[in-house]
Amino acid sequence: MTTINGWLIYRKKDILRNRAFITMLKDATKSRGILLEVIPYEQLSLSVSQHDLILPLTDQNMLNKPDFIINRSVSPWLNEVVELQGIRCFNQAYVARIANDKRLAHAVLANIDIPMLHTTAVHRDFFTATESHFPSSYILKDPLGRGGTGVELIDPSRGISNLSTTLPEDLLHQPVGGKKGKDLRIYIVGNKIVGAVLRESATDFRANISIGGNSSFYQLREHEISTVEKITDAMQMDFVGLDFLIAEDGSLLFNEMEDAVGCRSLYMTSSINIAEIFIEYIYQEISQ
Known part of the structure; x- marks a missing residue:
């Protein structure tokens, strides 16, 4: 059986937290001739200026070019670069880009x-002049946030002045609903x-x-x-x-x-x- 080489990419901080799921994935590869290497995102060094692109690691020996990559590092640009190399990425770049924004x-x-819900992409400065136009509570979200982070229920009587450290400049606005x-x-x-x-x-x-x-x-x-x-x-x-x-x-x-x-x-x-x-x-x- 020909070995299929795969890379499972996580950010370092997420590897330990996801160890149970990583074990489940690796266990599932054993009967299928798949060698699945867990690769920290922070250790990747990708050449983006050459046509024959090999993906080396910075702190260990060069690994074989993977047959596929599972990218769980929340970095959709990587999916796009990998696909330019002709490597199958899960998810594909189009879906990864949509799903992460x-x-x-x-x-x-x-x-x-x-x-x-009626959803609007806005800049923080938009609310400086128009806060009074929102008499009811509403939701502001970090469009790149995940796992429930970067989501705030806004009391219009207080406004957004207290959110300078919790939400980015680019925001998603929604009414309270559901x-x-x-x-x-x-x-x-x-x-x-x-x-x-x-x-x-x-x-x-x-x-x-x-x-x-x-x-x-x-x-x-x-x-x-x-x-x-x-x-x-x-x-x-x-x-x-x-x-x-x-x-x-x-x-x-x-x-x-x-x-x-x-x-x-x-x-x-x-x-x-x-x-x-x-x-x-x-x-x-x-x-x-």
């Missing part, structure tokens, strides 16, 4: 008529629905597990599957999480697309081994 994700999905402290994450591998979890918080308007929310396995209904399939029909997603708010009438409102999606809530609430499913998908893609 909420502005792009909303614009692309609005273009295919996926329901969502059922408070509740959202639905749907896991996609190879454009197929693998499973879904309902995330809830009794103490926060955000339901992310990483900031104290609870989760339970969720059986999708027919209209929810139809919404997801409308998205998968529009783009090829290797491995993503689609997050939806739940409207008062029970319909879904798109909220976020996660590229390096966290899976703990899925394998804690079900018997689904999404790492096994993902590696089998990679194997089939690379072996074609």
Whole structure:
């Protein structure tokens, strides 16, 4: 059996925190002739000025050029450079770029008529002159934030003057909407629905597990599957999480697309081994 070489890229700070999922991925490669090397993002040195590009490491011997890369370092530029070298990247660059920028994700999905809250990309200075135009509470988000970070519920009586250190200059503005402290994450591998979890918080308007929310396995209904399939029909997603708010009438409102999606809530609430499913998908893609 010919060995397939793969690189799994994480930032150093995330390797320890994701050790259980990394182990699951590596275990899934053993029966498929895949050698999966965990590569810290900070140790990569990429030549971007040559046509024959090999990806060396700065502190160890040169590794063989990989047959594929799983990039979970939240750096979509890397997906694009890797694809220019003819190396298969999971996710592909187009999806990684969209999934890591909420502005792009909303614009692309609005273009295919996926329901969502009214969402506006703005600069912080926009609010200096127009804060008084927002009499009700609203949400400001870091468009590049993830895991519930960089999301603030704004009291219009206080304004944004106290947010200088918590949010960037470029922002995403949304009204408060959906059922408070509740959202639905749907896991996609190879454009197929693998499973879904309902995330809830009794103490926060955000339901992310990483900031104290609870989760339970969720059986999708027919209209929810139809919404997801409308998205998968529009783009090829290797491995993503689609997050939806739940409207008062029970319909879904798109909220976020996660590229390096966290899976703990899925394998804690079900018997689904999404790492096994993902590696089998990679194997089939690379072996074609």
